[in-house]
Amino acid sequence: MSRDAFKLDVVSIRLVRDAPIYSDQKLNSPQAAVHLVGEVLCDMDRELVCVINLKADGTPINCSFVSAGTLDYSVVNPRDMLKASILSNAARLIMVHNHPSGDLTPSKDDIRLTDRMQKVTSLVGIPLMDHIIVGGNNKEYFSFREKGIMKNPCIHLAEDYHFMDWDEQLVAEKGEDAHEVHGRRT
Numbered sequence: 001m002s003r004d005a006f007k008l009d010v011v012s013i014r015l016v017r018d019a020p021i022y023s024d025q026k027l028n029s030p031q032a033a034v035h036l037v038g039e040v041l042c043d044m045d046r047e048l049v050c051v052i053n054l055k056a057d058g059t060p061i062n063c064s065f066v067s068a069g070t071l072d073y074s075v076v077n078p079r080d081m082l083k084a085s086i087l088s089n090a091a092r093l094i095m096v097h098n099h100p101s102g103d104l105t106p107s108k109d110d111i112r113l114t115d116r117m118q119k120v121t122s123l124v125g126i127p128l129m130d131h132i133i134v135g136g137n138n139k140e141y142f143s144f145r146e147k148g149i150m151k152n153p154c155i156h157l158a159e160d161y162h163f164m165d166w167d168e169q170l171v172a173e174k175g176e177d178a179h180e181v182h183g184r185r186t
Helices: 030-042 078-087 108-124 168-173
Strands: 048-054 060-068 092-098 128-134 141-143
Touching: 030 048, 030 060, 030 092, 030 128, 030 141, 048 078, 060 078, 078 108, 092 108, 108 128
Parallel strands: 092 128
Antiparallel strands: 048 060, 048 092, 128 141
């Protein structure tokens, strides 16, 4: 096989700045984050999810709108949520999303996403400081941190492969065990 028969594209990833709409005010409370992006999100007719990337002192670096969904649902993946955080060299992040209905009660998907993002961000080293839900008139919000629901997880990493915690459902989804369906042995 000649050298010209196989070509591998070289790609680069760059962070592109949009027009700035946010201040340099430190985000040391849910109210500060709501003040920063809540008005933009509350005016939307569909769910939007954004990530505010922060410096170590809580100063915002940028805000990335990672998902635009429907009236009551938005598809979000940790990989997409962390892209701008990693490229921005963020020290921590805050998730904010809206509920166009005005009902600030977290859905099961909101709770699942918060739990997943806490674990993923802890492993990546960019801790999730809060997940805030806004809606309606932007005077009220729901903060997972403020409600005491969210705490940074203590993740223990195995030092011996015999003690690794394998997620059986994930293994089944990857097709490595044909006798297991959705975490149950068949």
